[in-house]
Amino acid sequence: MQNSDALSLTAALLAAAGELTRRINEGVVARGFEGRPAYGYAFTRLARGGATVTELAAHLGVTKQAASQLVDELVRKGYVERRPHPVDARARLLELTERGRACTRAAEEAAAEVVGEWSELLGEGEVRVLREQLGRIAPHGPVRPVW
Template sequence: MDDVQAWDTAVLLLRAATELTDGIQRGVAARGFADVRPAHGFALVRISRGGATVAELAEHLGVTKQAASQLTELLVSRGYVTRTVDPCDGRGRLLQLTEQGWTCTRAAQQAGAETVSGWQRAASDRTVRSLRTALAAVVTPGPLRPGW
């Protein structure tokens, strides 16, 4: 595969990601969570995996601790997240999802699944399965960030 084809692949991937994030954004809003930005969604998904600290969140999102702290403050004030003192470390404050936070996270998952299901109808089940297999083969585990 030459450079032109490789770049073409990159463009297709970025376009697919744009479609997907747009779909998630719309779906989440349609389910009644109009006040969550994409970055909030990434934060909620991260916190849902067994909780997180502000510092972990910062690294995950690729921003400073202060920015993550501000984001957290917003999520707390809107009732998506709670801050509890970490019993093992008096400095750390463990972030966890509230019931509303879980509902919102599930809404994002449903909206994402919906978009992918749309691709299955437009193309085919086999195509999306091969997409999934190929992606799983190339990606390395790591953070999900609000893109470029």
């Protein structure tokens, strides 16, 4: 294997990830929600039961201040609520509103649409293999690309 092939794999990964992210965002917007891709990564964390700002920050790989600003935005747009934490009076439990859950579903639909196209191209089994292999090579990769 040539060294330069390794860079082309990087480019292919970034192209595929970028394309998918872009089209999910488009699909979400087309379904009547406003947002930027970062929302999705917050939603996937919040969807499995609430989280604190600090937990969300860790999930996103940003400071808690940055996560807090994002949450401000999500609250302002009606996707998330800040509720008192049941056992820790310092903390607040972030929870998706009904609209937040609807937006999550819209993202899933949009993603499924694109992946559906890919399945037609490669076959459904191949796409499944792709996901499994990606999971094996970067099980703890960052949720968002570094650059």
